[in-house]
Amino acid sequence: MNNLDKYNQVFCETFSVNSDVLGTNFSNDTIENWDSVLQLSLVTSIEDAFDVMFEPEEIMDFKSYEKGKVILLKYDVII
Amino acid sequence: MRLNGKIALITGANKGIGLAITQRFLGEGAIVYAGIKNVAEASSDLNILKTKFDSQLNIIKLNVTESENCKEVFQQIKKSCDKIDVLVNNAGIVSYELVPFIDFEKLQLMIQTNVVGLIKMCQLASRYMARQKSGSIINISSIVSLKGASGQAAYSATKGAVNSFTLSLAKELANSNIRVNAIAPGMVSTERLKQISQEKFGDKVSQIGFGRMASPDEIADICLFFASDESSYVTGQLLGADGSLTI
Known part of the structure; x- marks a missing residue:
């Protein structure tokens, strides 16, 4: 499973x-x-x-599918 | 053993109450991460515990006022143990001065350590514990937060903040099965207090109903209760341990 699949899977399971x-x-x-x-x-x-492990401000900022990708990039995770 | 296999992180573990808690937890089978400000300055008592308990005790650098350091410690524990069962927030700064003499620089540091650092540690611990759906957080407060004490207005304010944070956090984390409690010791016969008590408190010991200070071990015993499964239905409690002190 690549990063995009993993990322999507979390969204799909969280939001059904x-x-x-x-x-x-x-x-x-x-x-x-x-x-x-x-x-x-x-x-x-x-x-x-x-x-x-995200910083508190990143948790607060994680408000969209696209924003999450940008935040993960800080941790060298490319979606 | 009452804490067999449990992973515990204790802040301010180098001496006094923190050291006693460390020793008690180790004796009950916990794997302890003893957080101290400077590992190179570990006390001889802590080093003795290290020799005795070997890999069961991990002495780590932990300054609760350094956010990044706090985060690293939790990541290290997660990597090594994949869980954390108990957090004891014991690190703290105490001050003794009448209100006109409050040093605001020192007050800021005290707030950073006693309140902000403690909240940071709780925040990090709760995020791991929430995934496990279990955990116990124990905050070391002070009886002056409940009874007040002349000469300790600033210090008692920080511990009052610890109390109210404890009560609210307990409510917030209850549905994750994480327990949050606080211990409010009275006068404890740590080396620090023994030194200070003569010059600052004079005959205060005579105002303790039991006629003596608590030993650090007695506070550690309460901490063990909150850490163990014996208190599995106890959360949001502030437990005073002052030997009937009249301040």
Whole structure:
């Protein structure tokens, strides 16, 4: 499984969606059930999947599918 | 053994209460990460424990005011043990001065250590513990946070913050099965307090109902209770241990 597959899998499991809906429009502004609890769950699963640990400000900033990719890049994880 | 196989991180473990907790936990089978500011300056007592318990004791550099250092410590524990069961936030700075003499530079450092550093440690620990759906966080407060003490207004304020943080965190983490409790010791016969008590407190010992200070081991015993499964249904508690002290 490559990084993109792992990344998508976490989103799909966290939000109970199919991978075809993931993209630039997938964010806390567009997804109704994206609340702080789900965001924390998402971030924790991403950390586990890629063996990283985010800073608190990165957790707060992880508010979209695309933003997550940018944050992971700081940890040399290329999606 | 009451902590067999449990992974415990103790801050301020070089001497006093932290050292006693370290010793008690090791004796009960825990694998202990003893956080101290400077590993090169480990106390002889801590080194003796290292000799006795060998790989069961890990003496690590931990300055709770250094956020990056805190993070590294948790990552190291995760890498080595893949879990953390117990966090004891014992590191702290104490001050004794009347309000007109409060040194604000020292106050800032005290807040950074006693409050901000403790919150940082709890934040990191809770993120690992939440994944495990288990854990115990024990914050070392002080009886002056509950009863007040002349000459310790600034210090008691920081410990008051520890108490309220403990109560709220316990509520926030309850659904992750993480317990959060605080111990509020009265006068404990650490070397530091023994030195200071004569010049600052005079005959305060006579105001203790038991007529004596607590030993660090007695505080460690309470800590063991909160760390062990014996307190599996206890969270959000501030346990005073002051031998009936009248401040």
